[in-house]
Each structure stands twice: as C-alpha cells, then as structure tokens.
C-alpha cells in the first residue's frame with residue numbers, strides 16, 4: 720500500500736495527500752517532521768537525505784520532493800486529465816506547477832505565513848511581510864486572470880497545476896493580511912473548498928504551528 724511520510728500540517732504533504740484523495744488511492748500516512756520528529760533518523764535520511772517531508776514509498780518506488788511525487792502518482796495511478804501523456808498538452812500543466820512552486824510558495828510560506836504564524840508579534844519583520852503581500856498581489860492577479868479566462872489554472876480542466884497552486888489557497892485566504900480583491904480567484908477557491916479531498920487534506924488547521932505571541 721502507498722505509504723506517505725509527513726505531518727498533515729505541512730503544505731507540501733497536503734498537496735500530495737490532496738492528490739491521493741482525488742485519486743482514491745489506499746494509503747497510510749505517518750506523522751513525521753515538525754513536533755513529531757522522525758525525519759533525521761538514519762532510516763529516514765536514507766529515503767530523503769534532506770530530512771524533509773513528504774516522502775512516499777509505493778511498491779518499488781521511494782521518492783521525495785512533493786512536485787516529483789505529484790507527477791509520479793498522477794502518471795502511475797492517475798488520469799490523462801490531471802497529468803496528460805501528450806507532451807504538448809502536458810507542458811502548460813508543468814509550467815503552471817513550477818510557476819506556483821517557484822513563485823507563490825516562497826512568497827506565501829516564508830514571507831507572509833511564517834511572519835504571521837511562526838514568528839511572534841514582537842519579532843515580526845513588517846518590511847518582509849509587506850514585501851510578501853505585494854508579491855502575492857502580483858502573483859494572484861496573474862492567477863485570477865488565468866482562471867477567469869480558462870476556468871482552471873492551466874486550462875479548461877483541473878490538473879496537477881491546480882493541486883500545486885490551490886493547496887496554498889487555504890492559508891492565503893485564512894491568515895489575516897490585506898489581500899487584493901480578485902473575484903475569479905475567490906470563486907475558484909470556493910470550488911476547491913467544495914471538493915471533499917481538498918477539504919480533508921488542504922484545509923488543515925495550522926494552529927499547531929503557531930508560536931507563542933504570534
């Protein structure tokens with residue numbers, strides 16, 4: 720059975736679990752990382768020398784890096800729609816997956832989420848927070864236009880690009896900061912929230928991550 724190593728509060732684990740839920744794959748998820756520890760043992764480092772989650776074990780495959788895991792699971796167990804086999808159809812899906820990981824993830828995770836949830840108010844870097852919020856305005860405006868035009872991030876149907884991107888929207892819309900008013904993005908997020916697999920795996924409380932005074 721597919722085994723996923725990683726705590727449910729990790730956004731990278733959440734992306735993998737959301738896909739696992741969408742595909743209905745039987746699985747076992749183990750709480751590893753953060754307060755659970757277990758990610759610096761020799762056994763874990765043999766699977767991922769970075770000591771990070773998620774890691775998956777699936778029959779003959781052991782894999783780390785969440786985006787590689789998404790591609791692998793979709794290619795091996797998924798549908799043609801989520802991760803098309805035709806390179807021409809797949810390319811924009813891959814493009815938007817990378818766009819989300821390379822741009823959205825650091826701005827939201829390290830500049831906004833970490834400042835608001837994982838840094839006490841006394842130590843908060845307001846310049847960094849403002850920088851992250853401005854970056855998010857720009858990035859989400861791009862996403863809003865793309866979604867308004869096509870329906871989903873990479874086209875007319877939900878793909879891995881939406882999983883790589885949409886996973887982060889729960890935190891984006893939940894942490895308290897000034898967001899741009901983007902109707903297509905908001906409607907898209909509401910559609911994601913109505914999906915059982917998203918509600919179960921991406922809309923995970925982050926209160927366990929909050930530091931005192933944040």
Ligand SMILES: N[C@@H](CCC(=O)N[C@@H](CS)C(=O)NCC(=O)O)C(=O)O
Nearest residue numbers: 729730731752753771772773784785
């Ligand atoms: N590029 C990696 C990043 C993995 C990563 O940074 N994971 C974080 C959780 S989101 C982690 O393992 N942090 C240490 C911990 O949880 O103990 C991926 O996408 O899988």
